[in-house]
Amino acid sequence: MHMSHSTPTVRLEDVHVSFNGVRALESVSLELKGPGVIQVIGPNGAGKSTLLRVIAGLVRPVRGSVYVNGVDVTGRSDIAGTLVSYMPQSNEPPGESPLTVWEYVETSALARRSGWPRFRVGSVRGVVERCLTMVGLPRSSWHLRLSELSGGMFQRALIAGVLVAGAPIILLDEPLASVDPEGRVSLSRVLGQLAVDKLIIVTSHDPHPLLEYTKLVVALNRRVIAVGDPHEVLSRLSPSVLYPHWVSEHGH
Amino acid sequence: MDTRVYIAILALTATTLALMPKLYWVIGYPTVAAVAGSSLAFGSVSALVAARRLYFLAHVIPHVALLAAPISAVILGSGGLDWVLALLIVTVIAWVSGYAHYRGVGSDVVASIVVSFAASATVIAIYYAQRVVGAGRVSQLILGDPLLVGVSEGLVALLVGLLVATLSLSIAREIFYIGVSRDMALVSGLRVWVYDFTLYTLMALSIAVMLRITGFLVATVLTLLPGALAVMIARGSIQVVVASVTVATVASTIGLLASIYLDVPPSGVTGLILVTLYALARVARFV
Numbered sequence: 368m369h370m371s372h373s374t375p376t377v378r379l380e381d382v383h384v385s386f387n388g389v390r391a392l393e394s395v396s397l398e399l400k401g402p403g404v405i406q407v408i409g410p411n412g413a414g415k416s417t418l419l420r421v422i423a424g425l426v427r428p429v430r431g432s433v434y435v436n437g438v439d440v441t442g443r444s445d446i447a448g449t450l451v452s453y454m455p456q457s458n459e460p461p462g463e464s465p466l467t468v469w470e471y472v473e474t475s476a477l478a479r480r481s482g483w484p485r486f487r488v489g490s491v492r493g494v495v496e497r498c499l500t501m502v503g504l505p506r507s508s509w510h511l512r513l514s515e516l517s518g519g520m521f522q523r524a525l526i527a528g529v530l531v532a533g534a535p536i537i538l539l540d541e542p543l544a545s546v547d548p549e550g551r552v553s554l555s556r557v558l559g560q561l562a563v564d565k566l567i568i569v570t571s572h573d574p575h576p577l578l579e580y581t582k583l584v585v586a587l588n589r590r591v592i593a594v595g596d597p598h599e600v601l602s603r604l605s606p607s608v609l610y611p612h613w614v615s616e617h618g619h
Numbered sequence: 620m621d622t623r624v625y626i627a628i629l630a631l632t633a634t635t636l637a638l639m640p641k642l643y644w645v646i647g648y649p650t651v652a653a654v655a656g657s658s659l660a661f662g663s664v665s666a667l668v669a670a671r672r673l674y675f676l677a678h679v680i681p682h683v684a685l686l687a688a689p690i691s692a693v694i695l696g697s698g699g700l701d702w703v704l705a706l707l708i709v710t711v712i713a714w715v716s717g718y719a720h721y722r723g724v725g726s727d728v729v730a731s732i733v734v735s736f737a738a739s740a741t742v743i744a745i746y747y748a749q750r751v752v753g754a755g756r757v758s759q760l761i762l763g764d765p766l767l768v769g770v771s772e773g774l775v776a777l778l779v780g781l782l783v784a785t786l787s788l789s790i791a792r793e794i795f796y797i798g799v800s801r802d803m804a805l806v807s808g809l810r811v812w813v814y815d816f817t818l819y820t821l822m823a824l825s826i827a828v829m830l831r832i833t834g835f836l837v838a839t840v841l842t843l844l845p846g847a848l849a850v851m852i853a854r855g856s857i858q859v860v861v862a863s864v865t866v867a868t869v870a871s872t873i874g875l876l877a878s879i880y881l882d883v884p885p886s887g888v889t890g891l892i893l894v895t896l897y898a899l900a901r902v903a904r905f906v
Contacts, residue, residue, distance in 0.1 A: 463847075474796040478807035478808050513799060
């Protein structure tokens, strides 16, 4: 069951994360309040994915704490999971996965319910149908194996698996990365609609498809570089600060 | 080729083989029970191994089982409850190996350490076991022979096969879900460690109990290939488990028949049939 909380909120206090002695996040303190879309932008290796994994309780910081809706979820995915849904960065389906799209989304819905998931299959049929339709997966694809999907369709199936949980806070790591331009527009619209009453935190290399729905941008490069109104942050930061590799390859 | 065509071919073959009761009377029902039990156990566990891509454990656990069997025989003698002690040893080492992997130790590292230890210690264990139970019994652990199985061994194999298949079907959907993304499964509220440790236990149970039937060498093949083949041809978690069990049953039965008519070791034929089926399924994907 989700804890009732009028304003979905994520708070990070002085969070430091290291992997094998390499710092991934340094002294990150943030308060992210919903509802709305918040985009986390930054270059490769900036710690965007790590930030989401910390919020989801999958990575325990070496220092600092993480609170979701006032609950301490530091390093506790079991507690964080009652409040957030999380989609990792994934550009293509796992090889040979025979799980069907329907079975995958249905299991995502059932996993959060108490008791053994398989005894409650019928109870989530409606919500599974709604989520699959919402992300624009055609009915003909619902009983395909995940490994038969294109990168973009697989991404949509993963997003449906996140939406079906109905959590007040949604964490999406590069959700539009493998989606075609037309799909980016439609998926951005879906996320914009959901953000009416949810806090959606999205990492992105390209903030523009979601920009009209975004209320806050966090620019990250292991530390927080800037937080604020999307247009203000994007105009204030030069591309060479955010995307040094891209600028060096392609010029300004 | 459509999934249903594969399943229909497998089901037809399995039915044909099942409709030979006169032959089974000649073979002996303990052997039939043993082959049915090992096919059920290996077929269902193999599907879950493929789903979680725990192929390294399919190499590790048979090595550990080959170490545990002679140790148990030296301590308790052969033909009694020595298989229970062997099962305990295999389960504990399977848990330790699985836990190390669960905590982030690479599968190659786990496999290198455990297999090296088990292989070396097995040579010493077999040296002493041969004095206690004889060379023939030790050879059975390595090569396997369902035709030498006694009534109680056949019954135990069948019961273990039914238990492993039932449990595998019960957790298949969740195991396949975890296989897509472990991180998403963790945040979704699934107790991933419970499912993983159940799978380690089912692998240990299948391999430790069936070692004398299939032999150490083919236990690895039976843990790897039926599931690897089934995930290519079936759709949905339950269908994969059923297809994997059917593949294991067909290969094991043909192996048994070949041993009678052609006088060749049944486990070897079973392994070769599995490799052939797997290769054919791979080729068919490109046709």
